Amino acid sequence: MATIHPSSVVEPGATLAETAVIGPFCYVGPRVTIGPGTRLVSHVAILGRTTLGEGNTVWPQATLGAAPQDLKYRGEDSELVIGDFNEIRELVTMHLGTGTAGGVTRVGDQNLIMTAVHVAHDCVIGSHTILSSNVGLAGHVHVQDHAILGGAVGVHHFVTFGQYCYVGGMSRIVHDVPPFMIVEGDPGDVRAPNIKGMTRHQFPPASIDIVKQVYRNIFRRQSGESEAAANASLPERLAALERDHPEDECVQIIVRFMRNTLVGVHGRYQESLRADKNAPAPAQ
Numbered sequence: 001m002a003t004i005h006p007s008s009v010v011e012p013g014a015t016l017a018e019t020a021v022i023g024p025f026c027y028v029g030p031r032v033t034i035g036p037g038t039r040l041v042s043h044v045a046i047l048g049r050t051t052l053g054e055g056n057t058v059w060p061q062a063t064l065g066a067a068p069q070d071l072k073y074r075g076e077d078s079e080l081v082i083g084d085f086n087e088i089r090e091l092v093t094m095h096l097g098t099g100t101a102g103g104v105t106r107v108g109d110q111n112l113i114m115t116a117v118h119v120a121h122d123c124v125i126g127s128h129t130i131l132s133s134n135v136g137l138a139g140h141v142h143v144q145d146h147a148i149l150g151g152a153v154g155v156h157h158f159v160t161f162g163q164y165c166y167v168g169g170m171s172r173i174v175h176d177v178p179p180f181m182i183v184e185g186d187p188g189d190v191r192a193p194n195i196k197g198m199t200r201h202q203f204p205p206a207s208i209d210i211v212k213q214v215y216r217n218i219f220r221r222q223s224g225e226s227e228a229a230a231n232a233s234l235p236e237r238l239a240a241l242e243r244d245h246p247e248d249e250c251v252q253i254i255v256r257f258m259r260n261t262l263v264g265v266h267g268r269y270q271e272s273l274r275a276d277k278n279a280p281a282p283a284q
Contacts, residue, residue, distance in 0.1 A: 011032075117131045
């Protein structure tokens with residue numbers, strides 16, 4: 001039987017694993033499911049149709065599963081699904097999805113969600129990410145695996161963060177952030193390849209060198225380029241990279257990501273899915 005502090009309220013209908021721990025002064029709503037080993041430290045509110053998997057820790061004053069802050073929301077049935085072994089720190093808010101995007105806000109596994117982060121409706125967070133204190137994600141934002149967002153980053157709705165990217169603190173992000181790149185500024189711009197992040201995750205040196213080349217070819221035009229290279233369009237540059245490095249997975253990931261962004265609206269692929277239901281399918 002779950003451990004429940006006598007000062008907490010767990011509504012009838014909630015499903016708690018035997019090894020779940022509900023600390024003092026918590027509220028758990030009737031449609032909540034809490035998995036084995038998940039612990040609510042104290043003063044936590046879990047609302048709506050919210051599922052937490054195994055081994056999560058939720059710190060004081062966090063509120064998970066509240067109704068979306070979206071004027072289009074009309075009370076439709078929606079949910080928040082959180083995976084396993086996430087660290088959700090003080091004052092974090094995560095909201096339910098809406099009917100305009102499948103009705104699910106989703107968080108993966110082993111993420112560090114620091115103090116006062118806001119994850120809005122219909123966001124999709126991958127696994128092994130770090131969202132630093134006071135990050136604000138607007139609705140429909142996607143954060144791919146191993147991305148790191150610095151403190152107080154503000155994010156426009158429908159932005160996608162590519163895997164292994166790094167975003168500097170206090171940046172304003174209004175466009176998709178490419179994989180393996182460092183972005184910072186107001187508005188955010190690509191500054192360098194994320195060499196330190198790739199090294200920490202033990203990418204082969206050859207792949208790191210190729211990502212450096214991708215950065216020079218795509219995001220930093222080189223002096224001394226041939227006239228043909230200097231005048232090449234972004235699609236042509238992407239095609240050349242794909243042709244020259246067909247076996248390198250990092251190149252393929254970046255090329256697919258950039259092609260999706262190119263067909264997006266205002267530099268955001270996910271926005272194209274909202275604006276036009278006949279938008280091109282993601283690059284394969």
